[in-house]
Amino acid sequence: MTIEQTYLNYIDGKWTPSVTGRVTASLNPADTNDIAGYVQDSGEEDLKLAVSAANRAKGAWRKLSGAARGDYLFKAANLLEARLADIAETMMREMGKTLAECKGEAARGVAILRYYAGEGMRKIGDVIPSTDNEAMMFTTRVPLGVVGVITPWNFPVAIPMWKMAPALIYGNTVVIKPAIETSITAAKLLACFEEAGLPPGVVNMVTGDGATIGGGIARHPDIHGITFTGSNKIGKQIGQTALARGAKYQLEMGGKNPLIVAEDANLDLAVEAAISGGLKSTGQKCTATSRILVQASVYETFRAKLVDQVKRLRLGNGNDSATWMGPCANERQRDTVLSYIDKGIAEGANLLCGGGVPADEELKLGYYVQPTVFDGVTSKMTIAQEEIFGPVLALIPFNHLEEAISVANDVEYGLSASIFTQNIGNILAFIADMDAGLVRINAETAGVELQAPFGGMKQSSSHSREQGQAAIEFFTSIKTVFLKA
Ligand SMILES: NC(=O)C1=CN([C@@H]2O[C@H](COP(=O)(O)OP(=O)(O)OC[C@H]3O[C@@H](n4cnc5c(N)ncnc54)[C@H](OP(=O)(O)O)[C@@H]3O)[C@@H](O)[C@H]2O)C=CC1
């Protein structure tokens, strides 16, 4: 799998150096002197080899029973579980979140694999009455063929697993291009599939630059479906390229998720949810809380409690058990977050805490940004409209719930939204009127359950859903069978 900490591509059941001969270092964003290893900076030739291997493997893989494919996934889950500590540590070194969060995510990867392994034994069709009483009509499902998987760095285990596991169980073969930052973690996941005994070509990984390998996946005529999580800009490009050549695609993109705090809410729980939902993983979740709308009568109390607790959050290397929040995952991300903070100040928002790079000497080598809270934010400001993907919270007061829901909906995204209230009328209005794929009551905006559909409205997704049984809709095509003797 490696030559001196240089991780290879996985193509046709073999660990393979890239045709380009180039490698890229994977840096620890908590300490850029620490190099986690080197990964292949591959070219289109490498991708072609992987796609050919996946196409050769697809016929035999789709002919296996769902239960047989499930056995492979159960084995991969056991291997991932056995290597959980190492994979969590690798993830932490590659993208910076705390070891506790990384371990939680690796365990989630195991659970996702087991969930989809079980799917191999569940129904894949319906019997539908025919108007011809001598005929039988039913649906069955067939795989797409080769699925291209393009993943970001923020959930280096969970996102590849919730895309690869359903792709595989429903009979597709896979070519994955992970984010360059977290390609070593991805290599360790692929090793679990290898050692689980998946036949050569069923899973393949090519690491490298997004435009070359990700773009190559979108363009390749022998890739039949593309599943992507990442930014809106790249997602839209992939969608257009896939549409132009008639490939199926699924896009999970940004969020600008609101948390509404009504005056009857338990304020301590609401503060806890704002901090956990907004700042865990350094705010780098598409479901992260970004806007906090608080009813005027409790605004000052809520603000004081929130700022007091945010100021106490401890930044540091994720390997220190005292650390609550790690760095941004890379330099570009850190600079983006700082530029949004500058815009907030320039547009007249009031900085309550944070607002820059921490002064501590021991944090100088990492891409840290202080957890930041603004108030005096209006819905039209950039920090209330655009996805920041960093540890920045914007407080907005409101008087009536209808006004809060209208402001909450006043963005181009619609992924997740929460309300804290005890009032059933408020709850029902929120469920009915909030334009979001996930609506959560008395719970934070982040944190999705693997057995439930996940996805957004408006610009947050391509309107499809991932995870749970919803995944079958993307990874298969329906065949309607009309059968007569
Ligand atoms: N919804 C979510 O969960 C995520 C949202 N984001 C949002 O995106 C912003 C930028 O983050 P970033 O990492 O640059 O996100 P990108 O959308 O650029 O990256 C996501 C994935 O797409 C790949 N990619 C990049 N360019 C192309 C391309 N032209 N064609 C096909 N694939 C491509 C990337 O490869 P590589 O990076 O290796 O070159 C990566 O694997 C964040 O600030 C955040 O707002 C980011 C990550 C996750």
Ligand SMILES: O=C(O)CCC(=O)C(=O)O
């Ligand atoms: O909140 C979660 O657990 C999932 C978030 C997510 O899918 C993402 O940020 O890409």
